[in-house]
Amino acid sequence: VVPQKKQEPGDLIVVGAHEENAGILKLVAGRAGSGTLLVAALSSEMGQDYGKLFHKLGVKKIEHLDLETRAEADDARAALIEHAAIVFFTGGDPLRVTSSFGGSRLCDLMRERHANGLPIAGASVLSGTMLVDGPNEDSHRVGDALRMAPGLAFLPEFVIDRSFARRGRVGRLLGAVAQNPRLIGIGIDENTALIVRPGEGFEVAGEGAVYVVNGQCITYTNLSESQTDQSISVHGARLDVLSRGDRFDIRKRVAIHP
Amino acid sequence: VKRRKQGAIILIGGAEDKSGDRRILGEVARRARPGPLVVCTAGSTIPDELYEIYAAAFHDLGVRAITHANIPTREAAADAALADRIAHAKAFFFTGGDQVKITSRIAGTPVHQALIDVYTRGGTLAGTSAGASALGQTMPVSSIDEEHRVAAASQLLAGLALIENVIVDQHFAQRGRMGRLIAGVAENPRLLGIGIDENTALVWQRDAFEVLGAGAVYIVDGAGLTASNVGTGPAQAALTAFDLRLHVLSAGDSFDVPARRPVRPRVP
Numbered sequence: 344v345v346p347q348k349k350q351e352p353g354d355l356i357v358v359g360a361h362e363e364n365a366g367i368l369k370l371v372a373g374r375a376g377s378g379t380l381l382v383a384a385l386s387s388e389m390g391q392d393y394g395k396l397f398h399k400l401g402v403k404k405i406e407h408l409d410l411e412t413r414a415e416a417d418d419a420r421a422a423l424i425e426h427a428a429i430v431f432f433t434g435g436d437p438l439r440v441t442s443s444f445g446g447s448r449l450c451d452l453m454r455e456r457h458a459n460g461l462p463i464a465g466a467s468v469l470s471g472t473m474l475v476d477g478p479n480e481d482s483h484r485v486g487d488a489l490r491m492a493p494g495l496a497f498l499p500e501f502v503i504d505r506s507f508a509r510r511g512r513v514g515r516l517l518g519a520v521a522q523n524p525r526l527i528g529i530g531i532d533e534n535t536a537l538i539v540r541p542g543e544g545f546e547v548a549g550e551g552a553v554y555v556v557n558g559q560c561i562t563y564t565n566l567s568e569s570q571t572d573q574s575i576s577v578h579g580a581r582l583d584v585l586s587r588g589d590r591f592d593i594r595k596r597v598a599i600h601p
Numbered sequence: 602v603k604r605r606k607q608g609a610i611i612l613i614g615g616a617e618d619k620s621g622d623r624r625i626l627g628e629v630a631r632r633a634r635p636g637p638l639v640v641c642t643a644g645s646t647i648p649d650e651l652y653e654i655y656a657a658a659f660h661d662l663g664v665r666a667i668t669h670a671n672i673p674t675r676e677a678a679a680d681a682a683l684a685d686r687i688a689h690a691k692a693f694f695f696t697g698g699d700q701v702k703i704t705s706r707i708a709g710t711p712v713h714q715a716l717i718d719v720y721t722r723g724g725t726l727a728g729t730s731a732g733a734s735a736l737g738q739t740m741p742v743s744s745i746d747e748e749h750r751v752a753a754a755s756q757l758l759a760g761l762a763l764i765e766n767v768i769v770d771q772h773f774a775q776r777g778r779m780g781r782l783i784a785g786v787a788e789n790p791r792l793l794g795i796g797i798d799e800n801t802a803l804v805w806q807r808d809a810f811e812v813l814g815a816g817a818v819y820i821v822d823g824a825g826l827t828a829s830n831v832g833t834g835p836a837q838a839a840l841t842a843f844d845l846r847l848h849v850l851s852a853g854d855s856f857d858v859p860a861r862r863p864v865r866p867r868v869p
Contacts, residue, residue, distance in 0.1 A: 482774040482798050482817035482849070508747045510777035514817060517849055532749060532839065552749035552780070552839040556847070563865045565851065574798070574817045574851035578863040582821075582847040584749060584783055586830065586839035598843040600828035 353429075353457050355497055355539040356464035359531035359551065360434070360506045367536040367549045371431050371464045372400035378428025379404040383444075383465075385435040386411055393433050408449075410440055416448035424452050432465030438475060438492060440468045445495060454497075463497060471499035472526055474519055483518035486571020491519060498539060500593060502526045506533055507554060514575065516556055521566050521577045524558030527596065544592045544599075547585045557581040557596050608720040610764055610805040612737070614771040614797030614816065615697055615730035619658050625802045625814050626658055632725040633659065633692035636666035643672040643706050644698025644731045651696045659694075675706045684711035688718040692725040695732025701742060701758065703735040708761055716763060726763055730771050737769035738762040739792055741785050747777035749840040753784035754831035764805060770796045773819060780840065782821055787831045787842040790823030793861065803856075809864075811855040818854075822846035822861050 356374070358367050372380070380402045384390030390407045397405055406423050408430075424430070430453065432440065444450050457463055467473040475490040483489065491502065502519045504512055507530035520528040531537065532551025539545040547553045562579040583598040585591060590599040609632060617625040640655045642648035652669045659667055670687060672678050687693060693716060695703065707713050720726055726736060734740040743756035757768065768785045770778050773796035786794040797803065798816025812818045823845055830841040850856060853866035 482851075508749055508777055508780055510747060510775055512777070513779045513819070514774050514849065517847070535839070550839060552841075563863070565865075574801070574815065575849055576817075576851045576854050576863075576865070577847075577849040578854075578865065580847045580849075582783075582845040584840050584842040584845070586749075586834075586841045589841055598828070600830075600841060600843065 350459040352541045353460045353462035355469055355541060356462065357469060357498070357503060357531065357537040357539060358464060358466055359535040359549065360533045362534065367534060368396060369400055370536060370538070370548055371429065372397050372402050374429045374462050375402045376428060377403065379406050379426055381406050381408055381423055381427035381430045382433065383408040383410055383430055384433040385439050389433050389435060393431065410443045413443050413447070420449055421452055424449060424456060427461065430461065430463045432468050434466060437468045437473050437494065441492065441494060450495065457497060466505055467503045468494050469497045470494045470501045470503040471496045472502040472519070474502055474504045474515065477515040477518070482514035483575045484571065485566055485568060485573045485575055487518070489515060489518050497541070500527050501529050503529045503531065505531050508532050508551065513554070516554065517577050517580060518566065518575050520556045520558040520580065521561060521564040521575065524561055527593070528554070528556030528558070530554035542593060544590055546590045547587055549587060553585045555583040555585065555591055555598065559596070607723040609725045610720065610736060611725065611727035611802055612733040612769055612797060612805065613727065613729035613802040614733065614773060614799050616772070616799035617729055617802065617814070618800055619654065623658065623662065625800065627662055628802070628804065628813060629692065629694060629725065629727045630659055630662035630664050633664045636664050637690045638664050638667045638692045638694065639670050639687050639690045640667060640694045640696065641670040641672060642696050642698070643670070644700060644703040644735070645696055646698065648673070655694065655696060672706050672712065675710065678707045678710035678712040681711060684715040687712060687715035690719055690724065692727065693719050695728035695735060697730030697732055700731035700735045700740050700760070703731060704740070704758065704760060713761060716761065720763060733771050733797060734769045735760050736763045737767045738765050739768040739785065741768060741770050741781045743781045745781060749780035749783070750836065751784065751831055751834040751838045751840060752836035753781040754788040757785050757788060766792055768792045768794050772799055774798045774816065779819070782819070783842050783845065784831060784840055786821045786823040786845070787826060787829040787840070790826045793858065794821030794823070796821070808858050809855055810858070812850045813852050818850045820848040820850065820856060820863070824861060
């Protein structure tokens with residue numbers, strides 16, 4: 344047996360919330376080339392809708408991976424992953440995605456293929472920590488149920504929130520970062536995407552802005568205190584706002600303007 | 602002439618509690634008692650209605666000699682008797698409304714000077730919502746909420762500047778205004794960006810302020826800004842602004858303005 348040459352991991356494309364005809368889906372379609380785009384969806388209906396969309400965007404070969412029930416590693420499903428040129432996780436409840444797909448042999452296979460170059464697109468399920476739910480309208484409170492859950496962890500360094508310009512979202516991302524400043528907080532506007540080189544950095548694409556919250560320099564937070572109805576305090580966070588073409592170096596945690 | 606700054610300025614993020622614990626109005630009242638207090642509705646389209654609401658609340662909180670400054674026109678702000686009444690008040694309160702109505706009617710008039718007099722004499726100036734923004738040096742006036750656009754950086758107007766070198770925004774988390782505050786700070790990083798949530802306030806005295814109320818006060822410090830596109834990007838472009846300092850303060854936190862540093866609450 345000739346040992347396979349170790350390849351670079353594939354790019355990860357983190358897509359913000361988007362309209363049907365959003366340009367950011369073209370980024371995903373473009374990566375399929377002449378190969379197969381594998382649409383991973385929680386329902387076959389949603390999968391078919393995205394299939395049509397990608398077909399319109401010029402993708403010739405589209406296959407579907409059904410995440411509705413706990414994925415079984417049958418040969419047919421494994422073959423879908425083996426032969427995909429890119430995987431796209433549609434939206435929907437990220438907890439349902441992780442509960443049906445996380446830790447499965449299919450997920451292991453996808454991880455292995457990703458480590459050897461398979462690009463994957465999706466949203467918060469790609470991150471190490473998913474922001475599942477939290478306060479929307481007001482600033483974050485100490486006792487708020489900011490629901491976070493482990494994701495598929497293709498991007499272990501990130502906690503990701505979408506539709507970021509909407510009311511109150513900055514507060515909840517800061518709350519998530521302050522709980523563990525090891526995580527880099529990423530807030531993505533609608534119709535905006537990150538193209539990530541795993542472990543190295545990312546570039547912003549699309550129409551909106553991306554917030555990067557770095558909590559390493561936080562000097563104080565009241566999050567562990569007992570006054571649960573108190574609004575949060577987070578002193579000394581660093582914030583970078585990035586738009587199309589801007590890049591971020593994950594290792595050095597610095598933003599780079601083109 | 603350097604003004605002696607002895608008074609207090611209370612900036613309120615709007616929608617302050619008027620019937621429950623009234624924490625914020627109570628703080629205004631504490632400083633306004635026994636009176637006189639002037640309630641100014643220059644920003645509002647429903648001046649009499651608003652005056653009645655605030656006058657009743659402040660009366661309930663023990664303030665006496667409460668009077669109304671309606672100021673429907675710029676001429677009204679030139680009235681010597683009104684200016685005199687304000688100058689001798691213990692406290693002055695701007696209701697909300699439209700901040701441009703406030704500045705266009707009052708800036709540079711005898712009433713504006715009377716506000717400065719109240720402050721330098723040790724009195725209290727307070728404003729809620731648009732009234733809070735108007736008290737600062739620079740006011741965001743962009744209607745672009747919930748977006749991050751370069752355009753917001755050119756939609757800033759001069760306020761009454763009772764507090765210098767700040768840009769004050771309100772209804773902050775509730776209306777998704779981080780984008781327009783960051784645009785304002787990136788436009789001129791000398792200004793300290795202050796975003797105040799609803800039912801939240803800060804009390805500014807000398808060179809520091811303290812937070813009170815239910816929500817958060819966001820401070821955007823652009824002194825270390827390394828890159829931005831507000832001078833170069835097209836208006837509809839999304840914002841770029843690197844290396845901002847962001848502080849989220851809650852009740853009991855204070856902020857040392859010259860040092861640009863938050864101070865945590867004292868341990869009891």
